[in-house]
Amino acid sequence: MSQALLEQFHDPALCRDLLERLKAELSGELRFMEVCGTHTVAIFQSGLRSLLPKEIVHLSGPGCPVCVTHESEVNAFLDLAGRPGVILATFGDLMRVPGRKGHNLKNAQADGARVAVVYSPSDALKLAQDNPTDTVVFLGVGFETTAPTVAATVLTAKAQGLTNFQVLSFHKLVPPALEVLLADEGTRIDAFILPGHVSAIIGLEPYKVIASRFGKAAAITGFEPVDILSALVFLARCKKEGRAEVANLYRRVVADAGNPKARAIMAQVFTPSDALWRGIGRIPGSGLELADSFAAFDAKKHFGLVIEDCPPLPGCKCGDVLKGRIRPDQCPLFKKSCTPAKPVGPCMVSTEGSCAAYYKYQVD
Amino acid sequence: MSDKILLDYGSGGRASHRLVADLFLKHLGNPELNRLNDAARIDLTGPLAMSTDTFTVDPIFFPGGDIGSLAVHGTVNDVSMLGAAPRFLTCGFILEEGLPIADLTRIVASMGKAAQEAGVLVVAGDTKVVPKGAVDKIFINTTGIGEIIANPVPSGESARPGDAILVTGSVGDHGLAILSTRQGLSFGTPVLSDAASLNHSIARLLKAVPEIHVLRDPTRGGLATTVNEIALSSKVCCELDEEAIPVRPEVRGGCSFLGLDPLYLANEGKFLCFLPGALADKALEVLRADPLCTGAVRIGTVTDAHPGKVVLKTPLGGTRLLNMLEGEQLPRIC
Numbered sequence: 001m002s003q004a005l006l007e008q009f010h011d012p013a014l015c016r017d018l019l020e021r022l023k024a025e026l027s028g029e030l031r032f033m034e035v036c037g038t039h040t041v042a043i044f045q046s047g048l049r050s051l052l053p054k055e056i057v058h059l060s061g062p063g064c065p066v067c068v069t070h071e072s073e074v075n076a077f078l079d080l081a082g083r084p085g086v087i088l089a090t091f092g093d094l095m096r097v098p099g100r101k102g103h104n105l106k107n108a109q110a111d112g113a114r115v116a117v118v119y120s121p122s123d124a125l126k127l128a129q130d131n132p133t134d135t136v137v138f139l140g141v142g143f144e145t146t147a148p149t150v151a152a153t154v155l156t157a158k159a160q161g162l163t164n165f166q167v168l169s170f171h172k173l174v175p176p177a178l179e180v181l182l183a184d185e186g187t188r189i190d191a192f193i194l195p196g197h198v199s200a201i202i203g204l205e206p207y208k209v210i211a212s213r214f215g216k217a218a219a220i221t222g223f224e225p226v227d228i229l230s231a232l233v234f235l236a237r238c239k240k241e242g243r244a245e246v247a248n249l250y251r252r253v254v255a256d257a258g259n260p261k262a263r264a265i266m267a268q269v270f271t272p273s274d275a276l277w278r279g280i281g282r283i284p285g286s287g288l289e290l291a292d293s294f295a296a297f298d299a300k301k302h303f304g305l306v307i308e309d310c311p312p313l314p315g316c317k318c319g320d321v322l323k324g325r326i327r328p329d330q331c332p333l334f335k336k337s338c339t340p341a342k343p344v345g346p347c348m349v350s351t352e353g354s355c356a357a358y359y360k361y362q363v364d
Numbered sequence: 365m366s367d368k369i370l371l372d373y374g375s376g377g378r379a380s381h382r383l384v385a386d387l388f389l390k391h392l393g394n395p396e397l398n399r400l401n402d403a404a405r406i407d408l409t410g411p412l413a414m415s416t417d418t419f420t421v422d423p424i425f426f427p428g429g430d431i432g433s434l435a436v437h438g439t440v441n442d443v444s445m446l447g448a449a450p451r452f453l454t455c456g457f458i459l460e461e462g463l464p465i466a467d468l469t470r471i472v473a474s475m476g477k478a479a480q481e482a483g484v485l486v487v488a489g490d491t492k493v494v495p496k497g498a499v500d501k502i503f504i505n506t507t508g509i510g511e512i513i514a515n516p517v518p519s520g521e522s523a524r525p526g527d528a529i530l531v532t533g534s535v536g537d538h539g540l541a542i543l544s545t546r547q548g549l550s551f552g553t554p555v556l557s558d559a560a561s562l563n564h565s566i567a568r569l570l571k572a573v574p575e576i577h578v579l580r581d582p583t584r585g586g587l588a589t590t591v592n593e594i595a596l597s598s599k600v601c602c603e604l605d606e607e608a609i610p611v612r613p614e615v616r617g618g619c620s621f622l623g624l625d626p627l628y629l630a631n632e633g634k635f636l637c638f639l640p641g642a643l644a645d646k647a648l649e650v651l652r653a654d655p656l657c658t659g660a661v662r663i664g665t666v667t668d669a670h671p672g673k674v675v676l677k678t679p680l681g682g683t684r685l686l687n688m689l690e691g692e693q694l695p696r697i698c
Binding site: 015 | 678681
C-alpha cells in the first residue's frame with residue numbers, strides 16, 4: 001500500500017469524526033477486548049486510548065504468542081538448551097521469557113548454551129545446513145500466522161532430506177482460547193476486536209461462534225487508528241441495536257475465506273493437540289503438534305520431552321489480566337516486582353503484552 | 365612499516381616510536397604534544413568542565429563520519445553541554461593486532477581534522493595493541509577539558525515549569541546511518557550521520573541568550589531517553605508534541621522497515637535546550653542562523669503535571685507516556 005494511502009488511516013480529522021460517531025453510537029458501557037498484541041500497542045502508541053470516551057472499557061486479551069507460552073514450555077526449551085550438540089533457533093522475543101526459577105534463554109546462553117536468534121524458520125533451516133554435525137531445533141511459538149511458514153519449512157527440510165533439523169512445536173490456535181474466555185463466567189467482555197494477521201489465514205468462519213453461541217459482536221480490523229475506531233463504532237452500534245454479529249472490516253488484507261493454501265500446508269504438517277496457555281491453563285484442541293508422517297522432525301518425540309502443567313507463579317495475576325477481569329495496574333506486582341526489565345508474568349514479557357504496553361505508555 | 369598493526373607497535377620500543385612520529389604526530393601534533401613528555405602542561409582559568417567517553421562503534425567507517433571524528437565530536441560535545449568552551453583533549457587507542465595501517469591513518473587524520481575544526485588541541489595520548497580478537501579493530505577513549513563560559517551553568521536538574529524545550533534539528537540520523545550500514549540496507553536517499561562538534565554553536569547561543577537551564581546532547585538512547593533523564597533529575601514533567609519533533613522522511617522510512625522508533629536512536633550532532641518560554645523565539649532565531657542548527661524547533665514545554673515523566677501528545681491529539689528505552693540496547697552505536 002502506498003505511503004499516501006496509509007497516511008489516510010491515521011488522519012487526525014477523520015479520527016475526530018469517528019470519535020464523534022462512536023460517542024453517538026454508545027448506549028452505556030462498552031467493554032471491548034482486543035485479541036492481538038499488535039492492536040494493544042497500536043491503541044496505546046497512537047494515543048487513541050487517552051481519547052476514548054469514558055464509557056469504553058479497554059481490555060487486552062491473550063493475543064501475544066510469547067505471552068501465552070507456558071512456563072513448562074519454557075522449561076522444555078531450557079532443558080534442550082543445555083544438551084550437547086543442540087543449537088536452538090528462536091525468534092528474539094522468546095529470549096527473556098522466564099521459566100523455572102525465573103531462568104530464561106539469555107541465562108542459558110550465558111551458561112554456554114548455543115542459541116541463535118533468527119528472523120524466520122528458513123534461517124533456522126540454513127543454520128542446520130551449515131552445521132551438519134549439530135541438531136538445530138527451531139522453537140515453534142506463534143499462532144495461525146506463523147504456523148504455515150513453519151509447516152512450509154518442515155516440508156522443505158523433508159524434501160532436502162535434512163536429518164538435523166527439528167521443530168519444537170508449541171503453536172497455538174486463537175479460536176479455542178476465545179471460546180474459553182467467552183465460556184468463563186468471570187469474564188466480562190461485550191465485544192471483541194479480532195486479530196488482523198491471524199484472520200488473514202483463518203478467515204471469518206471460525207469466529208462465527210462468538211455471535212451464534214455467545215451472543216457477542218466482534219470485528220476483524222487493521223492496525224491503524226482509523227481501522228480501530230471504525231471497529232469500535234461497529235461494535236457500539238451492535239450493542240445499541242442488540243445485534244450479535246461478526247464482521248470483517250479489514251478487507252484490504254483479510255479475505256472472508258482466509259488463506260486456504262496456507263491452511264492446507266498447516267493441515268498437512270500439523271495436527272491439533274491440547275496445549276497449555278500461560279495464565280489460562282490447558283485448552284483442548286488449541287495447539288498444533290507435528291503429524292505422525294513428520295515425526296522425524298518432532299523435537300518433542302526425538303528428545304522425549306514431557307510437557308507437564310505446573311502451578312502459576314506466586315502472586316502473578318496474568319490469568320486475570322488475560323481474561324479481562326483486572327487491568328494491569330490492578331495487579332499487586334505491577335511496576336513493583338514485575339517490570340519489563342525483570343518480568344514475573346507473561347503479560348510483562350513481550351513488548352506486545354498488555355502489562356508491558358501499560359507500563360510503557362500509560363501516563364497515570 | 366608493515367601495512368598492518370603488529371603487537372610490536374604497542375611495545376614502547378622503536379616500532380611504537382615510529383608509529384607515534386609517522387602517524388599520530390603528523391595528524392594530531394602541536395607544540396605541547398610534540399614534546400612527548402610523560403604529561404602535558406596546560407594553562408586554564410576559572411571553573412572547568414571535564415568529560416570522558418570511549419568509542420567502540422561498529423562499523424568504524426560509516427556514512428557521514430568514522431570512529432576518529434566521532435571520538436572528537438562526542439567528547440567536545442559532552443564538555444560543551446556544561447556551557448563550557450572545550451580546549452584540550454587526550455586520547456587513548458586500543459588497537460587490534462592486524463588492523464590495516466591505512467585504516468588507522470584514515471581515522472587519525474579524521475580526528476586531526478575534527479579537532480582543528482573544533483579548535484581543541486590533543487595534548488596527550490596513549491596506544492596499546494592487543495592480540496587479534498581481544499578488541500574489535502579499534503577502540504578510542506577521549507577525555508576533554510574546557511573552561512565554563514556560561515552563567516548560570518546549565519545542568520540536567522535545572523529544568524523548570526514554563527521552560528520551552530528546543531531541539532536543534534532532525535533526530536535519529538546517526539543511529540539509522542549506523543544501523544543501515546551494519547544491516548547492509550540502502551534507502552532511496554542515503555542517511556548520513558549528523559556527527560559534528562557543537563561547541564561553536566553553544567558558544568554563540570550562550571552569548572545571545574545566557575539564561576539557559578539545560579543543555580544536553582541526545583546520544584545513546586536518543587531524544588526519548590535524554591528528555592526522561594532531565595525530567596527525573598529536575599523532578600518536572602516534559603510535555604512533547606510528537607508532530608513537532610523533526611524526523612527526516614528517509615529516517616522515518618528506515619525505522620519503519622527495521623521496527624525502530626527514531627526517538628530512541630542516537631544523535632551525535634544535535635542538542636536539546638531548555639530555557640524560559642519567553643526566550644524561546646530569540647534562541648531559535650540565533651540557532652537557525654547557525655549552519656549546524658538550521659532545523660531548530662520548539663518541541664515541547666516543561667510543566668508540573670506528572671513530575672519525573674515525559675508525556676507525548678500524539679498527532680491524533682491523544683497523550684501517552686514516552687518512556688525510557690527498555691530491554692536490550694541496540695548494538696554498539698558510538
